[in-house]
Amino acid sequence: MTAAASARQILTRLHEVMASRMYAQGKLDRVVGIVGESLTSEVCSIYLLREGMLELFATKGLNQSAVHVTRMAIGEGLTGVIADNVETLNLAEAKAHPDFQYRPETGEEKFHSFAGVPIVYRERAVGVLCVQHVEPRRYEEVEIEALQTTAMVLSELIANAELIDEEEALGLSAKQSGPQTLSGLTLVKGLAVGRAVYHQPRVQITQVVADDIEAERQRVYRAFDKMREQIDTLTGQADFGVGGEQEEVLKTYKMFAYDEGWSRRINEAIDSGLTAEAAIERVQQHTRMRMREIDDPLLADRMHDLEDLANRLLRIVSGQLGTAASQGLRKDTILIARNLGPAELLEYDRRRLKGVILEEGSLTAHVVIVARSMGIPVLGRAGGVRGIIRDGDEVLLDATAASATVRPTTSVADAFETRFAKTREKQAAYAELRDVEPFTRCGTRIQVMINAGLRDDISALAMTGADGVGLFRTEFQFLVSATLPQRERQTRLYRDVLDAAGNKPVIFRTVDIGGDKSVPYLASDIADNDENPAMGWRALRLALAREGLMKAQARALLEAGAGRSLHVMFPMVSEPWEFDAAKTVFDEQLAFLRSKKKLLPESIKFGAMLEVPALAEVLDLLLPKLSFLSVGTNDLTQFLFAADRGNPILAQRYDWLSPSILRFLRRVIQNSVGSGVDVAVCGEMGGRRLEALALLGIGFRRLSITPAAVGPIKELVRKVDLAEISAAMTTWLMDPSIDIRRELTLWAEERGIEVD
Template identity: 70%
Template structure:
């Protein structure tokens, strides 16, 4: 079936369905007519409708299967192909139904005659309330345009069965009576912090009352008008967004605005209107297609950009329908915690920051655009929280503690008291750490430890003044690439690097060259191995940069020109063998010569270093050290490579300990070699930001740490109570003959010696 034929078939079905919905017959008679209309239009031998009733999917109408099976055949959610479609809210398209692992044979239907199968969920308020499916005797996959026609019809069916009172709202909600007692929900910390407030749901759902268009041109004009209003809203919002200084969040909003003006998106909505849908139904139809794509996207960056498009779809749907807007439009009347499935960056900006105390998301990820904006706003965010819509009611009191990865719903008085105690302690400790800002990080036996911060945004440089850190030990330059719709040009990169150096003043900044590729894929940078099974160990970082050397040349020139008259510290990621460092070093030196040849000012000095993340590099470190000005150990990647344990796998996240003999022996050997060669060694990773782990690193002879700004205070407090020489003597013995629980031994030593490990 051609796209034109599919649109024509969808229009024919919708026209006939309009007559069915207007007819004065009972709901069963209407559904019986519907399956015949769809079957005839798609020349399908079987067409069936299953509806969710009393928690099971019941066969309500069929063309082609045994009529005796109607209201007899029932499938549980997740049972069989139909149950899988409803449970996963996904489409199935199979040339041989029995080959699917979830296939369940129901003999009373007579479906053994049919081989091919396609089914789509009937969705109402984001939940599957039924399934529409077709079958053929011959084995064949249905064309994409046929599937789209089914999905369009399923939208209209949702309206029909809701109007007929056939939707089991209780079963569709997937829950019994709502809990009323306290509940503790866990998630993933996306932006650190604590907050207390009442639950406010971000987005009341727009209920589409009419799906079939009476006048296609009138619907098109409604969409055009809504697009104009939406774009005006976004332009006005962006002009009013204030963060004090420019930062990468501005790039995020620019990308968001680009989506709003995307012609491909508006074209798809117009095509849906052509098929006979109203403006609201057309937007919802395209939005459902977007959600389907999101579920199949493993790349977090691309998935986050699809979320931006979903955010815009919601905004457009609210405008065209004239229905109630988000909670931001109504206004927050008291301290609130915002609840949402996901958020777009512009939507977060609409809220009153004085009353918005936190955000809890059903989805969300560390790379999401909204997280960049939330961090700039100083709003704590907890993501990946399951069951928020089934557990939390509008107005419930919430205690959000992103530091502990939890939100408490409807807390008891004791829970509130404990939360307030933690909040008070946190505030008190912050005050104590702030009082230490200008004190040096010196151990009790006189060892000066350099405490640096990790950064990725221009705004992050402010942490130097707030924490009293010695400099930036890791500036992740890839962030500018990840939030941009296109490859950042040299002048844009240069402005960022110069701003960072200007704001850092005389404090050192170590720029890590771009670490993209693998699981940090960019839509504008493709390669032959896009579906890597192990992206962390794939075509990324220095491997990508040396192959696509034009990208690295541009970055090198931008860094060299930005650091004119100053010291430039450059660090290469993911170095596995000395030749990779040599090649990257030579590339930078050629760009220095290029800049010098054009009479432009140069840095007074360029210092070159490398990340040690790949264990193989430790075996040839003696060959590389003479070429290095400094070395930084990236403990996050190093740990997963040493233990062959994917750090993104929740089952393995806590399995391997940073204070295990394997890690500490490895780091001790690297530290000895670096110190013997007089090459400064640092640790830049999460390990160095934990007080007990940081103490152990100092015990190995590592005296430079680059950590998150929030960790500077606690780690400095630990250092100022630590006798480094005494610890090193103990560490030597522990590593030679490890105790059964090395972590416990280190912690006990710290407690006995009154080290402030928190």
């Protein structure tokens, strides 16, 4: 029997039970009998959550005297593990599992095989449906799928019969009264205050069992069509302009929307007898379970994109179309979601949307790219949000400190507001420095530039008064695209960026993908078993190997720079020959355009990123070929210390102000003296006031940083005497036993220089 036929047989009988006037306990007793008989299983049992414990509510095959007597905590025994992890177990020998617990009152000692599935209500396990058999065997996939479908029906029965306490099931009662603090992962820094609004009003599935399978299938087909129309409409309304990164994000969505495997699984669930809503939810539950098993964060992000689409499809097919965005935000809002697609974020009113808290989310997610461009603080990995935050609760979001306070006391709210007000005052003061050039006290002009990756980021030049774009990350367009961006699309983006920058320089870094910035359409270029992807097949290495990719980008940049100055920088150069090979690609494309009588850039300056320590040993060979050099402190630090910056345990272990880093950077500066090459620091290090002070002290005169840091760094520069800080740094670096961070902090405080 097929999975669909087996499930349909069970559903037909369950439908009759649910439609009967029988009391709830009687219905559960009938259900275990139907499931056990249909799967020829000697035991079928239902456990439900009550008073924080999983209680045996009904059984066929175990001792009836154990009903309402046997109870287990969440996480206790096999049943507790299923509920705790919201996962399926399928065991040929139950006793071999490390979490197995024997309950003598049930009489289950003679049964060996065990399979169990969670009963899920509003995304949380509220019970467990399990079967057992005397003979040791693993249950077949068809049987597991039948159990999972039955569990969906049970969820509806349990909720309607009020067999569980909804607040207890959702973990609300104890945690949703009084102040609470959430911690998570900083995705986009910033402070925000607002009222909690859930992004996705719950879609209530009122009918699980289908009356007409073909009618349900047609409803799903129509919903797919409407969903695709919505994404097409969003593309046309892109705030970043047609052809921008947002359109690329939506193209990735389209790829998932047309995925045959996804639609096939939904159709198979309908074949089993489920309504369109229940079928989508059934497949979505399976996706969530898969996500819990995925260790690859990039693959998990793509699965989140698929879930985002599933939520949209479910709302369409149910007629419950509105997200909080469509209903409109009426107050300053902190948006709450499990995860959020970038397309959905763009639907919100920016005037009201102050911050976002995600139960999941990662630094590589598409939504983070868009949120950073919009200037919206985002806190991710905030587990248990739904059990802590109610709709309408006041939330103080400190994404910089990776925390949020819910329902704060008056004193906590006042303290936060005072801090927030000071932040706004500082921002206002920094804004006044927009047109002030950053000269030190001794009269040296320091260049302060911004890092960017979206065309919208270029507006920060005017707002901050920065000297230009020291790093434009061209890979953002590649990361949010479902396919390799066409040359024409790349040209349009680069031309728009140059137009927006006006007479200020923009340094375009050629594409840096691979490693932690994987893209599906180049998956074959990257080794699956790359144990250290940050040090693997990525950036210039990958681009030189993909000749077409490098040529297309070179041509796009040259065409975009026609009639003006063009600055091009190559990432992750390890040896001079790599720079030569990359420049040759540009020279060949330049010759081609010249042969076609095309308008060419007035001047082209080439530079390199110093991220790989090996390059510092051959700078004397490379410098004569360069116009500028940018030290990428983010990657350089992890390479010098052999410490993955994505590892939270190691992230705080190695200090940018350690003698090893500062001595290395000073040596780079010293070896560049007299070369005529501008040397800059490009990365987070230059945007932190204390670290920037140290960089000035060892000889750096150009910093490329986040737009938000421009004001604070300008203000810092104007208080510094370079001779004084240089002398201090020289003294401290001669004695490695000195705590430079402490000494530098004291030095700054003595001179009234505020540090981070």
